[in-house]
Structure formats: structure tokens, C-alpha cells
Amino acid sequence: MSPTASGNSSAQTHLPVPAHWIDGHSVPVEGHGLAVVNPATGEVIASVPEGTAEDVDRAVDAAAAAFADWSTTDLAHRIALMRRVAEGLQTRQEELAAVITAEIGAPISFSRLAHAGFPAEAIAAAITVAEEYVWSEEVGNSTIVREPIGVVGAITPWNFPLQQVVNKVVPALLAGNTVVLKPSEVSPLSAQIFAEVTAQAGVPAGVFNLVHGTGAVVGEAIARHSGIAMVSFTGSTMAGKRVAAVAADTVKRVSLELGGKAALVVLPEADLDEAVSQGLANAWVNGGQACGAWTRMLVPAEAHDRVVEKLREAAAAYTTGDPTREETDLGPLASEAQRRRVNEYIEKGIADGATLVVGGPDRPEGLETGAYVKPTIFADVDPDSTIAREEIFGPVLTVIPYTGDDQAVAITNDTVYGLSAAIAGDGDHALALARQIRAGQVIINGGQYNFMAPWGGYKQSGNGRENGRAGFEEYLETKAISV
Incomplete structure (x- = not known):
């Protein structure tokens, strides 16, 4: 079949205005931003804030302040909030599909099915894992307990912009962590909608934060930050190596999902x-x-x-x-x-x-x-x-x-x-x-x-897992209490 002529793919699509999301509030930034381009037309469809290390500092401060309450919140309440997030995404599924098609050029049928459809399935699977998870066990004279790791930095790629956000943020929150997210500057618009959905679902201020910007500035600031206990990164192997090297200065946990050649x-x-x-x-x-x-x-x-x-x-x-x-x-x-x-x-x-x-x-x-x-x-x-x-x-x-x-x-x-x-x-x-x-x-x-099975790689495809019990445990610390 012959190619069809491309049209103005964003003409009828309502696009969110990108802004940082810190401590439960949208934080617009005036001045120069990074262009978001519709790849089907070459049209600039949005301008995303070019975040700084100081913006990351503010987001980490908010996440750290919220951690004590969120980490001790009843699991059933955290699960209920994530169910509301899934419902919110489903309510806006058609809008999300159109936005993702505008920002990365995915065919609308695939955007509807996968990009905007799969996140709710991933959330449902993560909730099942959290509900069934054994949080403590007796081993000899010791009680082994699993606890949230702290503030999690999540850095996500442009190719599956919403799915990758959900794969990291939802298990981290269910485990009792707070999160600072940097979505790709190429495809930030669906992450903006996700931030709105978390607020509408009732996720407390500071539990989820979003800082836009480049990997060289915002990504490095997240990987380096002493207030972040773990960084979860999905992207190229070259970029993942840089994240691991920067994160090594604070010996934080690093979970990498990198390239492949299947x-x-x-x-x-x-x-x-x-x-x-x-x-x-x-x-x-x-x-x-x-x-x-x-x-x-x-x-x-x-x-x-x-x-x-x-x-x-x-x-x-x-x-x-x-x-x-x-x-x-x-x-x-x-x-x-x-x-x-x-x-x-x-x-x-x-x-x-x-x-x-x-x-x-x-x-x-x-x-x-x-x-x-x-x-x-x-x-x-x-x-x-x-x-x-x-x-x-x-x-x-x-x-x-x-x-x-x-x-x-x-x-x-x-x-x-x-x-x-x-x-x-x-x-x-x-x-x-x-x-x-x-x-x-x-x-x-x-x-x-x-979605219940772990996803991740051997060799230079990474060293962490997403989905299932293995993915959930990436966001937990292990403590032994012996008597």
C-alpha cells in the first residue's frame, strides 16, 4: 500500500502546557524553553521548561518532607489512590492517545491501544503485587522486614512516554516512596497529564514531583543528588552508563533498563x-x-x-x-x-x-x-x-x-x-x-x-527489573531485626 500524505496531526488535539510539578502545584517557568516538535509536521507544538539543578533541589526537598507521612500511610490507602490514578488515566485515554501521537508520531490506533491503554493494566498488576507482597518474615531469631527506600529519582525515555512513567512511579509510590520524575524533553506532554491525574486522584503534595529539562542538566542533578536514595533510569546504554557513574558518588541504588538487539x-x-x-x-x-x-x-x-x-x-x-x-x-x-x-x-x-x-x-x-x-x-x-x-x-x-x-x-x-x-x-x-x-x-x-512478569536485561541492557515482584522490590530496602 502506498504512503498517505501527512496532515496537521495536532490541529484538533488539546495539548497541556508543560510546567514543573513540585509539592502538589504546577510551577510555570517564564522565558526560554525547549521546543516540543510534532514529528509528522515539523510544527512546534509546545515549549517545555528548561529545568535547573535548583528546580531539582526544590522537588527533592518536597519529596523528602512528604516521605515520613507517605511511607507510614496504610497500604490500603496507597492502593486506593493508585486505583484512582488508573481510573483518571482511563477517563483521559482518548486525550492521552492524541497527545502521544502529536508528540512522538505514533499511529493513533497504536497510541490508543498501547501508549494510552497499557498503563492502566500495568497499574492493576502493580497493585496486585503490593496486595500479595510479604512485607516481613521470620528467619530463625530474626524478623526480616522490607521498607521503602526513600526519595526515588525516575528518568524516563521518549519512546513510551506514559508507560515508562507508570512503570516507575506507581510501584515506587505503592512501596511507600516519594518520587521526583524527569520525563523526556522530547515527549513531556503525557507526563504533564499524569501529574494532573495524580493530583485529581488525591495523591498528597510532595509525594509525586516532576521537573522538566534535559538529561545533561536535570538528569544529572537527579543522579547526583544526595537526597535521592535511588535512581531508576530507562534509555540508551550510553546514557545509562553516565547515570551510573554520576550516581556512584553517593552510592545510591541504580536500576537501569537500557538498549537491546532482540x-x-x-x-x-x-x-x-x-x-x-x-x-x-x-x-x-x-x-x-x-x-x-x-x-x-x-x-x-x-x-x-x-x-x-x-x-x-x-x-x-x-x-x-x-x-x-x-x-x-x-x-x-x-x-x-x-x-x-x-x-x-x-x-x-x-x-x-x-x-x-x-x-x-x-x-x-x-x-x-x-x-x-x-x-x-x-x-x-x-x-x-x-x-x-x-x-x-x-x-x-x-x-x-x-x-x-x-x-x-x-x-x-x-x-x-x-x-x-x-x-x-x-x-x-x-x-x-x-x-x-x-x-x-x-x-x-x-x-x-x-505485566506480572519481570522486565529487564542481562549485560549492557541493564541491571534492574520492572514489573512484577522483582520490579516492586527494586524500591524496597531489607532490614533484619534479631533478638
């Missing part, structure tokens, strides 16, 4: 049609701007050409264009900078000799403005090539042939990343390989995402 291993007995359908959908999900995207497809060498032809046919059904249109499958990337970065990788793949199946460099025909790239598939990809090893963060799928299970596992594991992987094939066969893969999560035959 492989889908298609086993010889797999249903190829199903593997291609699921594989392409998960490679191009959110425009490929997902750390868990299945960007490498490993296929048996003897099936390589058949899989490539099936991918070519499947790709033809995808529509690229105006993200506000219901029929759009792929919108623009989140920024012009990201478009240029992905385009350079596509050019690199061609230069290195990979076979271009669909797509290629430059914008799609008819989409000469906006941060659009051609969704791209490469075949016969060398597993040692740049496009097979580096995180591209765009709609670029690499097809890599393999011979035998051992080589499939070796290629899958031969990466600095270890966030996620997937396998298509017989259940027992797939399970045996899954146990050999060095990644934090392995999905077999398109298994449904589970």
Missing part, C-alpha cells in the same frame, strides 16, 4: 507464515523505536529465501503516513534527529553488502516533510555487520541465516545486549533453546506480554 529465532519446524507475521509486527512496533523490538530474524539457511519472500509480501500490507489516520500502521519517527540516525544505518547496511529487500534510504514517496523513513528489511545479513549488532531504533529488520541450534544460540547471544529474545517453533524445542539465551525475557510463539 533476535527472533525461527526454528525449522516453525509455521513460517505465523513467524513472519509476528516477527515483522514486533520488529516495526512503535516504528521500531522499542528496546525490545525483534530487529534480528534468525532463519534456517534452507528457509531463508522463502522467509524473505513472505516478508516482502507482508511488508506490502503496511501503510506509512499521517499518524492521526486510523489506517496508518507506521508514522514518522519521534524526531528529525532520529530520522537522520536511522537513515544512516540503512545506508550503512547497503554499503556493507546486505541485500535490500524493501525500503531503503530517504523518506517514503509523498512524505517529503516530517521525520519519516522507509520501513526497511535486509536479507543475507552478516551477523558481524553494523546493522546486525548496533541498536538502530527504527523500522529496520535484519534477516540472518543460520545452520543448527548451536549457531542460532551463538548468534543470538553474540551481542553486548541481553534484554529480550523470541523463538518460533515446537514448544519443547523452543523452551530448550530459551534456557540457553542470555536475555531477561524470552517470548515463545508470540506469548502475550505479562
Whole structure:
């Protein structure tokens, strides 16, 4: 299907005015701000405050002052407030979907389903964990208790702007902590709505605080701050290394959810049609701007050409264009900078000799403005090539042939990343390989995402977990009381 022309994606969307949220109040900042750009049109749709270290100081002071009362608040009350937050987000789901489409270019159907829909599911799962959690236990002559860690600094990325806020803030609050959040300056508008929803739900002043700004200023101030007991960061591996280094000065806890280069291993007995359908959908999900995207497809060498032809046919059904249109499958990337970065990788793949199946460099025909790239598939990809090893963060799928299970596992594991992987094939066969893969999560035959299961990576994909009991415990300290 041909691309559709892009329109003014924010024309009918009510956009919040970004402001810091400190001690229960909106704190507007006058003067120069950071432009928020609609990537489909290039239009500046908002100006976000360029926060300072002093703004972080004020937010931390508010969070520290609120901690004593909030940490001793009855768990049932904290749960009730988080249920109200979930209800508030659901009430504003259509507004949130439109805002996220305007700020990152996600197709409106995906924004509605995932970006604005999944947070309520994540909150429900976090509440279940908190309700079932064993807060103390007897071990010999000791009582082992779990307690909130203190003020949590949360730094979230632009690609899933609301989901990542919820994944960090809600478990931290349920555990009895207070929070200072820095959302991405690229996509801050949905976080602004989240702040409004927390206030409307009755979350006390100072328990949740938001400071806008850049990672170099606000992010570093959060990581460095002696009043913050823990920092939870999601983003690139390079930025995560910087957060860990800065945080080391105060020996605070650091939880990192970083990059990925997930492989889908298609086993010889797999249903190829199903593997291609699921594989392409998960490679191009959110425009490929997902750390868990299945960007490498490993296929048996003897099936390589058949899989490539099936991918070519499947790709033809995808529509690229105006993200506000219901029929759009792929919108623009989140920024012009990201478009240029992905385009350079596509050019690199061609230069290195990979076979271009669909797509290629430059914008799609008819989409000469906006941060659009051609969704791209490469075949016969060398597993040692740049496009097979580096995180591209765009709609670029690499097809890599393999011979035998051992080589499939070796290629899958031969990466600095270890966030996620997937396998298509017989259940027992797939399970045996899954146990050999060095990644934090392995999905077999398109298994449904589970908000109760931990999400996080091995190696340079990070060292923490989100979701489930493991994610909840990131925000708790352990104390032994012996008699």
C-alpha cells in the first residue's frame, strides 16, 4: 500500500502546557524553553521548561518532607489512590492517545491501544503485587522486614512516554516512596497529564514531583543528588552508563533498563507464515523505536529465501503516513534527529553488502516533510555487520541465516545486549533453546506480554527489573531485626 500524505496531526488535539510539578502545584517557568516538535509536521507544538539543578533541589526537598507521612500511610490507602490514578488515566485515554501521537508520531490506533491503554493494566498488576507482597518474615531469631527506600529519582525515555512513567512511579509510590520524575524533553506532554491525574486522584503534595529539562542538566542533578536514595533510569546504554557513574558518588541504588538487539529465532519446524507475521509486527512496533523490538530474524539457511519472500509480501500490507489516520500502521519517527540516525544505518547496511529487500534510504514517496523513513528489511545479513549488532531504533529488520541450534544460540547471544529474545517453533524445542539465551525475557510463539512478569536485561541492557515482584522490590530496602 502506498504512503498517505501527512496532515496537521495536532490541529484538533488539546495539548497541556508543560510546567514543573513540585509539592502538589504546577510551577510555570517564564522565558526560554525547549521546543516540543510534532514529528509528522515539523510544527512546534509546545515549549517545555528548561529545568535547573535548583528546580531539582526544590522537588527533592518536597519529596523528602512528604516521605515520613507517605511511607507510614496504610497500604490500603496507597492502593486506593493508585486505583484512582488508573481510573483518571482511563477517563483521559482518548486525550492521552492524541497527545502521544502529536508528540512522538505514533499511529493513533497504536497510541490508543498501547501508549494510552497499557498503563492502566500495568497499574492493576502493580497493585496486585503490593496486595500479595510479604512485607516481613521470620528467619530463625530474626524478623526480616522490607521498607521503602526513600526519595526515588525516575528518568524516563521518549519512546513510551506514559508507560515508562507508570512503570516507575506507581510501584515506587505503592512501596511507600516519594518520587521526583524527569520525563523526556522530547515527549513531556503525557507526563504533564499524569501529574494532573495524580493530583485529581488525591495523591498528597510532595509525594509525586516532576521537573522538566534535559538529561545533561536535570538528569544529572537527579543522579547526583544526595537526597535521592535511588535512581531508576530507562534509555540508551550510553546514557545509562553516565547515570551510573554520576550516581556512584553517593552510592545510591541504580536500576537501569537500557538498549537491546532482540533476535527472533525461527526454528525449522516453525509455521513460517505465523513467524513472519509476528516477527515483522514486533520488529516495526512503535516504528521500531522499542528496546525490545525483534530487529534480528534468525532463519534456517534452507528457509531463508522463502522467509524473505513472505516478508516482502507482508511488508506490502503496511501503510506509512499521517499518524492521526486510523489506517496508518507506521508514522514518522519521534524526531528529525532520529530520522537522520536511522537513515544512516540503512545506508550503512547497503554499503556493507546486505541485500535490500524493501525500503531503503530517504523518506517514503509523498512524505517529503516530517521525520519519516522507509520501513526497511535486509536479507543475507552478516551477523558481524553494523546493522546486525548496533541498536538502530527504527523500522529496520535484519534477516540472518543460520545452520543448527548451536549457531542460532551463538548468534543470538553474540551481542553486548541481553534484554529480550523470541523463538518460533515446537514448544519443547523452543523452551530448550530459551534456557540457553542470555536475555531477561524470552517470548515463545508470540506469548502475550505479562505485566506480572519481570522486565529487564542481562549485560549492557541493564541491571534492574520492572514489573512484577522483582520490579516492586527494586524500591524496597531489607532490614533484619534479631533478638
